[in-house]
Amino acid sequence: MFRSILLKEYTKLKAFWLAGLALNLCVAGYVLVALRKLFALDHAEVVWYRVIHLGQTFYDPFMYLPVITGLFMAVAQFLPEMKNHRFRISLHLPLAPHLIVLGHVLVGLGAVVLILAADLLALAAMTSLYFPAEVVAVTLATALPWLLAGLTAYLGAALVLLEPGWRLRVFNLAVSLGLTGLFLHQGAPGAYQRILPLLFILVLAFTPSVLLPAYRFRYRKD
Amino acid sequence: MLHLARYALILPAVIVMAVYLPMLFDMSFGERVPKTHLFYSPVSKKFIWRDKLLRPAEESLEEVHHAQFVQMDQDGKRYTRQEFEKLLPFIYYKNMELWGLLPLKIDGASFDKEAIRADRQVVELKPKQIAGRSPDEQVYPLLESQPDAARLAFPEERFRLAGGLEFINADFNRPDQELSRKFNQALKKAGVAFPLRLAAGNNTILKPFDNGFFLVDASGAVFHLKRVKGEPWVVKTPIDPALGVRSIKVSENRRKEFRALLLSNDDRLFLLSSDNYRLTPLPLEGYDPDGMDFKLIINPLYRTAVYSDDKIIRAVVLDKDYRPLVSYQHTMPGAELTPAQSVFSYLAPFRIDLEDPNSGYFAFQLKGWGTHSLIALAWAAALFLVYALRRRSGGTGIWADGLVVLLTGAYGLIAVTVLPLEE
Structure with a gap:
């Protein structure tokens, strides 16, 4: 039964996943073109100075992309389920509600993670074309929190969409927005470096929260 | 599983509130109190400074909208902005020139614009x-x-x-x-x-x-x-x-x-x-490089080393051979809580700051306020007790919620009451 849920979600999300991946690859392509232009317009050592010492982040277009991707996948996955409370039918399958939700979230989160991993690889590859390994490391340390923001955006959107009551929906929205915002603070490139493990733990700790609205949905009183 | 899911939302909710509520409170009611600018006047041979006070000075020498900014010396004497600058002629030498006060005559020596420019330097270490x-x-x-x-x-x-x-x-x-x-x-x-x-x-x-x-x-x-x-x-x-x-x-x-x-x-x-x-x-x-800004101000007569944390600013005046002549320390207005911060310290037991003014790295910094924090925890716990008694629900869940409130005060109280225990 669990495998059937995974298969159902995979079939449902495949087209959206490809669309999400295409959007992310387009942005990666744009960043690469912009990066090439930087080196075409100026001496390489001047571009290095701007990136290394002035903190110019040529990969800025990536900043909100994971959040958009996470939101897109969550909406694609859960909005149809909420129409006419279709999700309730899934929750009546002969499987514990948390396993049903877990199946959905595994597929959705997996889809987001795959796209974000492609972003990370693309960013690492294009940075290492033009900059030394130290810059690649700082670039990835700067972009990783943005990618984690994509995961909290997905989980937060799922929390909000699955929640049946308006009062908790607003609360979930506020917590999700706030949590996602924690990963998007403006600082020097690499400023998040020392708290990246903590941020990972925070995302992991937040993940099971999606089960709560599912339980409320399954056994709702309001 | 239900409890796990609930606390998986309560924990981030507490963190998010502890980061953003103090920030919103600061934005709405707080005010930035910049660090004191402390100098040694080669004219009066006294330490003088510019402060932004938390409350406007009662007898201000400045216009109303500048009433919170005061210039004073170690004897408590107030100065207007122009008087202040005249006491620091090596720093404000361009104004001295404008006001026709160059060349300066200090301690029998004469300093023209070129002499001042050639022997001025400021070096900092943050x-x-x-x-x-x-x-x-x-x-x-x-x-x-x-x-x-x-x-x-x-x-x-x-x-x-x-x-x-x-x-x-x-x-x-x-x-x-x-x-x-x-x-x-x-x-x-x-x-x-x-x-x-x-x-x-x-x-x-x-x-x-x-x-x-x-x-x-x-x-x-x-x-x-x-x-x-x-x-x-x-x-x-x-x-x-x-x-x-x-x-x-x-x-x-x-x-x-x-x-x-x-x-x-x-x-x-x-x-x-x-x-x-x-x-x-x-x-x-008492210099602590990890928590203090350091500045060395050099002029044709003295070197003044100024160093400060977020509460106290200290200065040592040195001669040209860097031997100490005289020193001073001053508690900055920013050391005390503003009225708004004081109110907030009774409402919430702590705040979490992501940015550290003394580091380029982000960190989750938990900042409490001593006895005020205890009071904030106590009233939140008391309110939770009333809430728990009215709900009359027992079990380990209510105790776990109580522990959350006892540790996180108002933040935890908001989270556990908005997300009540469900059967």
């Missing part, structure tokens, strides 16, 4: 600027120190510390083996014990001249490296390797009195002289 306290790619440009042009230019290569120096060509993004070999041979000849562990330079071309890099080797010895006409120029400085160099901030100023500020592992600060690399210790009692 905690963020100490090696390892901010993110840094650690690939450095070794500039040509004697360029064939009027201004400095960036070289095509940068170097990293990889045992010795490894130069990387920016045009090809590849190591330049030949250049690396040439510089490492020169370093070896000068007595460097590899691996190198610190490189300190001023990585800009917006400076009057280039003083190269200081390198600290495996034994703790300090070497001075420059690129002169494309060739390595290395000097082993007489600095005792046992000193333990923590950080070096290179200074390239036309006065050329010293080459750098040097911070040792035991928190002492030195000036590294231009002649023979002598170390001059700065007598800074």
